[in-house]
Amino acid sequence: MKVTQIAAALIGLSVVAGATAAERKIKVTDRYLVVPVSHKFDRVDVRMMIPGQEYMPLKVRLPADGKAEYYAFRDMEQIKGKTITLVYPDGNLGGEAITTMPEIPQSDNIYKEPNRPQYHFTTRCGWINDPNGLIYHDGEYHLFYQHNPYERDWENMTWGHAVSPDLLHWTELPTAIHPDSLGTIFSGSTVIDRDNSSGFGSKKNPAMVAFYTIDSPAKQTQAMAYSLDRGRTFKKYQGNPIIDTHEKWQSHDTRDPKVFRYGDHWVMAVNERDGHSIYTSENLRDWTFRSHTTGFWECPELFELAVDGNPDKTKWVMYGASGTYMLGDFDGYEFKSSSGKHRYTGGSIYAAQTFNNIPASDGRRIQIGWGRISHPGMNFNGMMLLPTELSLRTTKDGIRLISNPVREVESLCTSIGKWSNLSQEEANNVMRPYSDRDRLRIKATLMLSHATDASLSLDGQRIVDYDMNNTTLNGYHYSPQDPTSMELTADIFIDRTSVEVFIDGGLFSYSFGRDFAGRRGQPFEFRGNRLTVTSLELMDVASVWDRQ
Numbered sequence: 001m002k003v004t005q006i007a008a009a010l011i012g013l014s015v016v017a018g019a020t021a022a023e024r025k026i027k028v029t030d031r032y033l034v035v036p037v038s039h040k041f042d043r044v045d046v047r048m049m050i051p052g053q054e055y056m057p058l059k060v061r062l063p064a065d066g067k068a069e070y071y072a073f074r075d076m077e078q079i080k081g082k083t084i085t086l087v088y089p090d091g092n093l094g095g096e097a098i099t100t101m102p103e104i105p106q107s108d109n110i111y112k113e114p115n116r117p118q119y120h121f122t123t124r125c126g127w128i129n130d131p132n133g134l135i136y137h138d139g140e141y142h143l144f145y146q147h148n149p150y151e152r153d154w155e156n157m158t159w160g161h162a163v164s165p166d167l168l169h170w171t172e173l174p175t176a177i178h179p180d181s182l183g184t185i186f187s188g189s190t191v192i193d194r195d196n197s198s199g200f201g202s203k204k205n206p207a208m209v210a211f212y213t214i215d216s217p218a219k220q221t222q223a224m225a226y227s228l229d230r231g232r233t234f235k236k237y238q239g240n241p242i243i244d245t246h247e248k249w250q251s252h253d254t255r256d257p258k259v260f261r262y263g264d265h266w267v268m269a270v271n272e273r274d275g276h277s278i279y280t281s282e283n284l285r286d287w288t289f290r291s292h293t294t295g296f297w298e299c300p301e302l303f304e305l306a307v308d309g310n311p312d313k314t315k316w317v318m319y320g321a322s323g324t325y326m327l328g329d330f331d332g333y334e335f336k337s338s339s340g341k342h343r344y345t346g347g348s349i350y351a352a353q354t355f356n357n358i359p360a361s362d363g364r365r366i367q368i369g370w371g372r373i374s375h376p377g378m379n380f381n382g383m384m385l386l387p388t389e390l391s392l393r394t395t396k397d398g399i400r401l402i403s404n405p406v407r408e409v410e411s412l413c414t415s416i417g418k419w420s421n422l423s424q425e426e427a428n429n430v431m432r433p434y435s436d437r438d439r440l441r442i443k444a445t446l447m448l449s450h451a452t453d454a455s456l457s458l459d460g461q462r463i464v465d466y467d468m469n470n471t472t473l474n475g476y477h478y479s480p481q482d483p484t485s486m487e488l489t490a491d492i493f494i495d496r497t498s499v500e501v502f503i504d505g506g507l508f509s510y511s512f513g514r515d516f517a518g519r520r521g522q523p524f525e526f527r528g529n530r531l532t533v534t535s536l537e538l539m540d541v542a543s544v545w546d547r548q
């Protein structure tokens with residue numbers, strides 16, 4: 001439906017105004033609740049009361065003058081036929097304009113917007129941050145995520161939901177878990193309870209159980225909800241919260257439960273004040289504290305990986321939200337670090353999580369990270385970076401975590417051309433015509449002739465910025481495996497608003513948003529002290545939205 005049709009759709013709504021708050025009842029006959037937004041106004045409380053459901057006031061930038069910048073929406077399919085009550089500040093024209101519609105506003109334009117990333121997941125509207133509850137189940141990859149459906153900035157945390165058959169083509173589904181009277185829904189994970197240890201499902205139809213943090217001004221606690229219909233609807237557990245430790249830690253910061261199966265019990269890694277705690281459970285309901293590893297902040301991960309692909313030699317990886325990790329051993333109760341802290345990735349990535357329940361026949365450890373990247377002029381904010389496969393490799397510096405795009409990404413890529421042994425000038429001539437492509441993959445090997453610096457830039461932004469003298473790469477310490485090597489390889493993914501770079505076979509990676517403000521129309525440019533581009537391949541990357 002076009003924005004201009006919205007005014008027409010308003011006719012017929014009854015507005016009951018009180019002294020300070022207006023109350024309106026809406027019978028939900030259409031699929032979408034449409035909420036006007038204007039960033040010129042502060043947030044106001046809007047209560048949306050759905051029969052039989054608890055609610056938490058939403059904080060919404062209603063355009064008090066009635067002039068919406070854009071329209072946010074909530075999918076009401078599951079509430080159809082019910083009468084909801086909306087309460088908002090009296091006289092607020094934006095509040096009066098909240099309505100229901102059969103289609104989302106400007107549905108024709110979705111995924112065709114000028115700054116919509118073309119092969120990265122973004123939400124149709126609103127803000128996203130951390131990936132949550134990543135799980136493979138019944139032929140579908142599930143991507144839940146921190147989502148504010150009501151504007152493009154962080155607030156009103158819910159679990160958004162999308163599914164994909166291949167980790168690339170995502171279909172956004174209705175919000176999976178909404179805030180309630182206990183608080184908003186922060187990050188967490190999901191498991192499939194195959195043996196029905198929780199009693200929520202059955203062995204025939206095992207429950208998908210979601211663990212999340214309830215955030216309230218008073219405290220953060222851990223909670224769960226379960227789904228018996230492949231994540232389409234969740235029922236919150238009556239006994240929530242299941243873990244409440246804010247007194248113990250004298251901290252508001254206890255959050256982001258990551259649950260997985262270890263042998264005959266369940267394990268939860270959860271960030272509490274200064275590091276990651278381990279809890280265990282037999283039934284997913286009752287949890288016992290076991291150990292704590294200091295030195296990590298937010299979004300715990302803990303998983304086992306084969307070293308150099310050898311299943312008889314494994315290490316456990318523990319990480320937090322920032323892209324740093326420790327290696328060690330884990331006996332199901334305690335993680336014992338046997339390494340220092342290392343960084344495998346940097347830049348825009350944050351709060352990366354790995355999938356649970358990947359079939360043993362596949363056996364990969366697949367990760368998705370949040371890209372802290374905005375898209376100028378768009379009604380949506382943030383993105384998911386490319387899914388990557390994690391592995392452990394023995395290097396000269398010890399065992400290190402490697403991250404490379406999953407092989408499915410190859411299916412989007414078509415070679416444009418391959419070149420070898422190009423001088424800097426020749427490489428620039430080859431690259432120049434592709435400078436305004438908004439989907440491009442560049443595989444390049446740079447050979448330095450002096451131990452100084454070498455770079456590849458676009459629009460004045462350094463995509464690769466290697467300083468051999470200082471041993472830095474785009475601001476991070478980076479030394480190739482052969483420190484005397486004058487060579488560096490880069491696998492670069494350019495999308496409309498982002499750049500992702502994988503160095504030397506995934507030994508280090510980073511990402512960043514493209515600089516729209518600073519664009520000077522400068523083409524690709526290799527620069528250095530007589531650089532050779534020993535190999536170069538350019539590839540087209542298909543849009544994942546074309547078939548939507």
Ligand code: FRU
Nearest residue numbers: 130146186187255298299351
């Ligand atoms: C990390 C984080 C998590 C929290 C969530 C809230 O980005 O701060 O710790 O659960 O975001 O949106």
